[in-house]
Every structure is written in C-alpha cells, then in structure tokens.
Amino acid sequence: MSAVLLDNRRSRHAAATGVKAKNYRLRRVWSEVGCLALAAVLIVWTLAPIYNMVMVALQSHNDVFTNDIWPRQPSLYSFWIVITEGYWYLEYFWHQFGNSLYIGVMTVFFTLFIASLVSFSVSRMRLRNGWLLTNAALLTYVIPASFLAIPLYRIMQGYGLGNNVWSIIAVEVTFATPYAIFIFQQYGRSIPIELDEAARVDGASPWQVYYKIYLPMMAPALVAVGTYALLLAWNEYLYQFLLLSDKRSMTVPVALAQFLNSDESPWNYMMATAIIYAIPPVVIYYLFRGRMTSGLTMGGVKG
Amino acid sequence: MKVPTRRSVLRGAAAAVAAGTLVRPYVANAAAGTATVWWTQGFVPEEDAAFRSIVAEYQKASGNTIDYSLVPFAPLMQKIISAITSGDVPDLISHDVADQAIVPQNAWNDKIVDVSDIVEAQKSEYHPTAYLASQYYNNVKKQRSFYFIPYKTAVVPFHIWIPLVEKAGYKLADAPKTWDAFFDFFKPVQKKLRDQGMRSLYSMGLQLTTTGPADGNNLFHAFLIANGGNGIVTKDGKPHLDDPQVKEAVVKSLTYLADAFKGGYVPPGALSWNDADDNNAFHSKLMVMDFDGTISTEVALYHDKAEYNAIATLGLPARNDGGPNAAQLGVGGGFIPTGAKNVEVAKEFMKFVIQPKVMNSYLKEGLGRWLPAYPSLVKSDPFWLDPSDPHRPNYVREGLIDQTVVNYPVFNPGYAEVNATQIWGSAEADVIRNGLTPEQAADKAFKKIETILAKYPIVQS
C-alpha cells in the first residue's frame, strides 16, 4: 500500500507548479527559520543554569560575587582542589563519590532484578491475581518519597541500618521498582508469549525461561529502567541527608550541602565538586541513549 | 551453570526473608567502655581537630572508647529530633543551639538524663549565666533541675569592615555609643560609598529572616533588650506580654528594623537568609556591618591576615535609654538523652571535658570562636584578652566580663517553639511586606506567643 501512496504523493507534488510551488517553498523557509529560532531558544534555556555552574567553578572565590557574566580569569584550580581533596569539606570526596557510585549501581541492580522477576511472574507466567501485587506497588506512590522520611528514619534504625548506605539503596529500590514494573509490563507485551511456551515445551524451567529468553529480549527496557533508576539515586538528596551522617558514609550531595551551611564557603569548589559529580550520569545517559529510546518505544509506553 | 531448581529458589527466597526478620537491630553496646557521641562539626577545621585531640586524650586516660560523629549544624538538628522521636538515641549529644532549641522541650518531657552531680561539682567555676542555663523545668517531675552540661559560651558582637568605613570618610571610633544611633551611623556610610560607584553596597546586614534557626531571633532579641524589653519572660518561666514596657520595646524594635529595610539599608535578600547567608554576604562585602553570633566571621578568614585584620569586632553599645546593655549568652554544652545505653561513660567524658585545663585547651585550639564557660580562664590565660588579636578581647569582654542574660527558652520551653516558628521574623515580615503597623504586628505576635506559652504552664514548686 505504501508504494502506491508514495507514487500518488510524488505525482501530486510534480503537478504543483507556479504559485503553489512558491507558496510551498515560502512556507518551508518560514518553518525552517522558526525551527532555528526555537532551537536557539532551547539551547539558551537548557544551558543557562549549567553555564552558571561552570562559570562559578572557573572563577576565583572573590570573583563569584562580582557582576561579571564571563569568568574574568578562568582557572581550573577549583577542580584541582576537588580532585586532590584539598579542602576540609572535601576531605573524603573520593570516598563519598565511591559511596554514591555504589548506591547507584546497587540500586540499578536490585531494581532491575526485583522488578523483572515480578513482571515476569505476573505477566508472563500469568500468576493468578498478580495484578493485585502490581497495583499494590503503585501504593508506594500514594505517599510520595519525601513524606515517608520521618517514619523511614525510625524504621531504618530499627533494622540496624542507621548510617549505612544500604538504607539508601533500600529506599531508592522501593521507589524505583513500581515504575520499573510498569515499564516492563508494557514492554513485555511486545514479546510474543509463544517463545515462552515453546521453551516450556522443550522442558525449560521457569527460571531458565526468565534468564535465557525473557531477560535478553527485554534488554532495551532493562537499559531504560536502569538509567532511570541510576538517575533517581543520583538525584536523591533528602534521604541521603537524613540517613547518612558520618563523613565516611555520606554521599556527595550531602557533602555539597555542607557548603551551604558554612560561614565561609568557596562556592567555586562547591560547583567544581558538583560538576565532577554530574559526569557519571551524563556519560551513562549518553552511552545508553539509543537503547533507552528503543526500550521505551517497542510495543511499550502505549498506555 | 547449575540450574536452580524451583525448590532451591523458593528455599533461598524464604531464607532471605527469614534472615531479614531475625537480624539483630543495632548491636547493643554491651561493652561497658564505649559511648556513642554526636558532636557538632565546627565552622573551621581547627575546631574539629581540637575535638579529636581531646577525645584521643580521654580515651588514653580512661581506657574507654568514644564512638563519635562530627555532624554539621543543620543535619545534626534533624538527626537529633529523629532520634529522640524514634527512641533510638546516642549516649551524648552536643549541639550548638541545644540550650535554646532541644533541651528545653525535651527536659520538659523528661527525655533527658539529670546531670546535677556533674554541674554542681563545678558550680564555683561556672559563669552565673551559664550556670543558670543548665537548669530546665521538668514537667513530669514538676521541678527545675540540671539537664545540660555547659562547656562553652558565645555572644553576638558586631562585625564591621574598617576599610569601607574609612573609604566613606568616617572613623569607626566616632560611632555613637547608644543602640539606635550606632546603627544610624552606618547609613551615611552607605550613601557615600554608593556615590563612589559601589552599586551593591548596603550598610547593615540585619537578619530579618524567617529561616534560621538562630540569627533572626538573636537580632530581634538584641533590639528588644536594647529597648528595655528584657522582662518578656522571667526566671520563673512566666511571660509578661502585658507589661507596657515590653510592648513598647517590641514596637520600637519592629519600627526601627522595618524602617531600616524600607529605607534600603539592608540587602533585600535578607528576608530569606539562613544562618550562613549573612556571613557569606559580609565576606563578599555586600554590607559594611553585620551582627552575628561568635567571631566565626573573622575566624573563617584567619589564614588571610589582611582581611582578618580589616574587620573590627565590637561589643554592644548602651541601651537606648542610656543604661548598660546586656548580651544574650548562648551556652553550648552536652546532654544525655534518656534511653542512652551507656550513661556512665557519657558522664565521665563530659566530666573530663569540663575540667578547666581541658576546656581551655579545646576552645583555644578552635581559634577561640567559642568562649569558655569559666570566667577564671579568661583571666588566667593571656590568650583570651591578648591585645594583639583584633577580635578576641572585645568578644571576650562582651561575653564573660560585661553583663549577660540567659536565653528565654531556658526559662520556658514554649519560647523555644516561639523561636523555632520564627514569630519575630514573621512580625518583621508583616510590617515590611504585609502593610501592618508595628503595633498591629506586635499584637499579632503576642497572641501567637500567648497561645504557645499557654501549653507550658510552669508550676514552680
């Protein structure tokens, strides 16, 4: 059908001559100009706060409070201080960075593992009344994350997880999993159930079906959800602030917040720290961008 | 790969859940010699280093272990509240504003261990205001007792950039010696400097804020006392809001502060400043004068001698009626929440800290940002009144030699809630932004205070 349609279209365009063609070209020019204008606006809009971050990081301490819009004497000194942990708030920077990374990776792993198991069980194995579980998962969002801070603090102490990065991992997994289950269920609809059936007929156990068929076919969705979970953990502030207090168990956002409460803060160091902290998620996002889009496109996210 | 059978997966899953429920929460400090301690992180690294060295000293001398966490000011407040609410508390806590924000309410609810033995042992050494600040009212036992072990004190001095004053052609020594006039001195300084092209320069950094927790309240109370309204809450815990002298003092304070802001002498951002913002603004020379607690403003620049010496630290001018002024003395100390697992070691450690020699060396190493709780120390150790340091002598005089008064929450825990809900900051905002007259704002504030204090009736036995 498409070939015929395309032919029709081409012949219509070929038939359009003179005024019609000129109008068409004019519209196209305007639309191109409009697009470029929009692109310019988008670039300024997107990059303004980020430019400010970079500018402050490149300035010297006193220049931060001047009225410049360019850094007068840009220098990478702040970054050097952060990397060498040369300021007392940054004493354990790499250790804290490692904590953030650890939390991120563990969050991704457990979210993917737990959510994919549930989604497999409920939609592939068709657990009777499994919808109860996935709907109950949504109850997690009835009380948004920041609201549960107070009860969770007490509970984490009770579980013996006080001042322990695992408390954060537990919290992040809890809040990422329902959304993950949702994406997996949507995406899983595009994988024909016959594959599972064929495997079962061949004598595979459910675990093998899960491991050898389901997971590989779900790869794009796994990447999409994994990136989402990582960014969720990386963006988290409140829980890390409440549940981690020791300099060695802290994460970078909490360390950054120290700068805000001090009497004399080198903002340039703070922004340099923030930029270094921002690098992993940005890198990971750009690495997996392609697979992310396909993970959200394929049969999934149709609502 | 070994194929996991259904049975093994089930077993594994069940075992994991079972293990989770059986995990012993938080290994109890069974060993007699370890205490968990939460301590406020200093504002300069030297303070933390000083703390570490006294802990090391104590551990060596006693054989006990101190498991400490140095937590920054704001997060520590949140941790303390969460801990006391949940019941899972450390053995010893020291927070810089505990005397105003934490101890009053929790002593009221009998959630703090009585430490009379420790404080009374040093009664002769303690500054009378500090000694007073260690006693709080317990509503369960219906009497006042000692719940707080002070080891440091602080007051709020003025911080002024000398170069800016001189650039405007004035001399700091010419500044008037009474309260309002002293503040007025800086207004023409601003005008002269603006004329010289300093576009964003303001004369005073008044913390007219509702964020905090401390600066906004400190500022207003200083004005209140300077206008003669110190009797707003008295030693017996009773409020005196209907006292005409108090009401007049409140109205005068609100009027002056609002007029200063509306006159453009205060940075507009001051309405949302937290405790660190005014210091940062002062460092960036946004204003000529700042009224902020302790000498942390100067000490932060300790390693930049030129800047360090360019700031003047001044004590309080006289009251507006000419009488001698009194500074509010903030008292820092330790307290032991009930439910602590190792009260003995906590007490031993505090006893160690409040020995004169230990207290002195700890605070000295912290660059003198906090003052000792014993007046004798500033007389015996030349460090404190050392005339070669431009800041310490005036600060010490204001805190330990001149007259001081206790913070109001010590008398009545309801006032801690008054501070926390930033009633005075809201009153200032009412006059500045919402168009109320100072009298109306004062009445509104009084009503709120009455409601709060009514929850804390003190029956003095």
Place this chain on the structure above:
Amino acid sequence: MASVSVIEAGRPVLGRRSLLRTWRGGLQGSEFAWALAFCIPYVAVFLAFVAYPIVYGLWLGHNPALYAELWQDPIFQMTVVNTIIYLAVGVNVKMFFALLLSGFFMRRGWWVKGLLMIYVLPWAVPALPTFISIHWMLNSQWGLLNNVLWDVFHIDGPGWLDTSRWMALGAVIVSYIWKNMPFWTVILLAGRMSIPQELYEAAEVDGATGLRRFAHISFPLLANLYLVCTLLSTIFTLGDFNTVTFVSGGGPALTTHVLATIGIRDAFDIARPDLGVAAVMTALPLMIPLVLILMRKLRTSEVQL
C-alpha cells in the same frame, strides 16, 4: 502452536490479543510455586519499606487535633494554595510543552538529533547543584540573570526571589519545568515514534497536514499515554522536595512552601514530627484518587488503532 520467527517477534504489538486470549489461564502446581518465589523479593521490600512506614506514618499523624492546628495556621493555608498552583500550572505547562517539543524532535536532520542530546542535559545532571545554580542566577545582587540584564539592557533586574511570593513561586515552577520537561519529552517522543508511518502517509494523501494531522492522528493515539504521564508526573511532583528547597528555600518569609517542604520543616526545624506527618497526610485526599485512576488506566489494555 508453532513458534514465531524472531523477525516477526520484533514488530510492534498489533492484534496480540487474539493470541493472548488462547493462553491457558491458571497455573499448574510447580509453576505456581515458581511464580510465587519470583514475587517474594518484591513482597519483602514492599512490606519492609512501604507498608510498615505507611502504617507508622498514619499512626504518627492520627491525632485530629493536629489537623485543626494546621488549618488555623496562615502559613499552612498558603502552602496548600502553593501546592495546588505548583501542580496545576507546573505539571500541565510542562506536559504541554513536552508534547509540542516531542513533535518538534520528530523532525529529521542531524542537527535535531544534536539538539536533543543537549536538550536532555537537565535531566541527566543532578538536581542539587543545578537548583543551587539557579538560586544563584536569580540573586538580585550578583546573580547571572541580573548581571546580563544590566550589562546588555541596562535594566536593574528585580529581586526575583526576595520581593514577591508570586515571583518566587514562578521561579520555582520554571525551574521545575526546566529540570523535568526533558524526561517527559523523551517519553512522549518514544510514544510518537511507535505510531506507524503509514497512518501519517494515508492522512497526507487525504490532504491533512500540520495541525490537522496532529489533531486527528497524533493526539488521539497519544492521549492515553499523555494522561498516564500527567498522572504519574502529578504524583511525583507532589513529593518533590528538592526544587522548592534549593531554589527559593520556602522564601520570602515562608510564603513559597509546598506540602512536601512544610512537612519536613515542621518535623525538623520546629521539632514537631507529628505535625510534619500530619501536614503531608493532608495530601492524601488528593493522592488516593490519582493513584486509583492510574491503576485503572494501567490495567486496561493498549490503545486500539
């Protein structure tokens, strides 16, 4: 039932329902045990970190006197209004522009792809430093925005965050849109890309272009997705703590707080955890219907083409 070739397996799902209908309902014994075992990890997580905290939270906030105290406080009343505005304006403006921009990003061209890569940056960069950066940009004395206004236009910019509640709230909403719009744009873009090209071509033959094409083809197919995204976004936004805290700090004078931040303030700054929990519980009458609607939406099957 013959196995399906891998190529066919990759096509978007169309008409799956007939096959699904023939799937055997109900599980045999051993399979049932497997299915249960797979669910146990999440059930454990749910009970330990969702059910228990919610119950504990409800218990902390069960005293009706707390709610009376809250409602009498003018700050709280302002907070409720702020939250409603934040949700109504913030979420909807953001989703609307996300929808429009998702259409824009469908265009072909390498520069569009490059632009998309830059555009997504706000989502990838962590929240804390970017919001602090925005807070500083809006500083009336030395912030970038006022510096630019002065240097380029010789306008003395106002105090964006200091002067008026509405300007500060507006700044918060704009920051929120800045940070979150890219994420939803990508989701909607993915949704658009799953609409088969044939539909568009058929429409063009019939003479529909531009706006009409959008109204008759794109929008009906995206409608359900758009609704689900709006619901999810509302739920996430209600719990958003970072934006208000770091951009406006609740200022000036406590007038731009939202329920999430006032709850934390009450709990920790005023040392009244019970009041804090009560403050956030007042959002329940809004949350529960939202979640129920979301659950229904997610249960229904895919949109029919």
